[in-house]
Each structure stands twice: as structure tokens, then as C-alpha cells.
Amino acid sequence: EPEVTQTPSHQVTQMGQEVILRCVPISNHLYFYWYRQILGQKVEFLVSFYNNEISEKSEIFDDQFSVERPDGSNFTLKIRSTKLEDSAMYFCASSAGLRETQYFGPGTRLLVL
């Protein structure tokens, strides 16, 4: 069964550094998403991406964040100048269509020191 994959599974970085989180969505899916989950809190929407453009973004997704689909398979989340409060699990998801079921990857645990 096809699944969303994410790398790395864990990332430790120093405050102020840039990180890139990578995702490979399910191959025939057209919509891609990033979510985050701070420890003990709920899963929060960050951004959705379709047709090489951001289609929706939350208040969390400010200028510190950017997304890119650099090739036909990868979908990346870049966090510039990381802060302590960026420490969280980051989940990538994909769906075949708008408002269709989203399938989540296993997540990248980001720790900012």
C-alpha cells in the first residue's frame, strides 16, 4: 500500500539555524500539506500546496517558513532561523483531491536547542 514517507525521522538543530524537512507524498496525489504537533498538544495545520502554489496557510506559517516541490516526488518544508518553540513533530500529508482523505507520514521530530 502506498504511503507518505518523511526524512529525517529526527533532527536536532541549534537555535537560529535553518532546517529542511523532506517528504515524499503518495505518487498520484495532487494536494500536499504540512502539520505540526507540539508535545502534548493537538495537530495543527500549517500549509497546503497544490499545483506548485500555496493554497491555504495558517497564522503559524509566517515568513520563517517556506515550502517547495523541487522535483516530481519531493515536498519540502524549510524553517529559517529556528527558535526553541519550533521544537515539535512535523507531519507531511497528501490527498488525491481537495477535501479528500489526507494520509499522513510518520513525522520528523525537530528539536531546537
Add this chain to the structure above:
Amino acid sequence: SQKIEQNSEALNIQEGKTATLTCNYTNYSPAYLQWYRQDPGRGPVFLLLIRENEKEKRKERLKVTFDTTLKQSLFHITASQPADSATYLCALVIRTLTFGKGTMLLVSP
């Protein structure tokens, strides 16, 4: 903004019993509602989707109901097993997918 409440943070039941989890929402009625399972340190796993014009949906031992008048969804696991122990998340789709905080279910042998 949309608010989602799941009835309790934790629910303990005995193996073989039916677990019932509640999801209440405020404001806009979503086009549909989904339930996900999340194990510690893992991503949410899709379980069931129910649309606003559907009252009930079943999949094996799982059943979901959706009452748009009460603005509530109930999620049932019948004949529960210890392997069902996990956090169950309710999620609504209006423009984006919005999750509740989840209910941690513990099924004791």
C-alpha cells in the same frame, strides 16, 4: 474560529466492552468529519470519514455517527481489544483540516 472538543482526555475500558468517544464542534458545520488514530510518536492514521448528509458509517468494529443538529460525532469501537489502545482524533474539514486534541483510549485485558 472553529472549536472542536473531544469529551475527555482519557478513557479506560475493559477488553470486550464498547468504547464511545465524543466530538463536539462549534460554529460552522463541516462538509465532513474524519476520525484518525494516533499512536505515541507516530503520525495520524485515517480510520473513517462521514459526510454531512450521512448519519452513520461503519467499518468492521468501528462505527461513526454524525448529528449536524447537535454538532456532534460519536465514534464507537465494539468488542474492544488492548491493541485498540491509542489516541483517537476527530478532525473537521471546512477550508482546512482542523483536529481536536484527541481522546486517549486505554483498553485493559
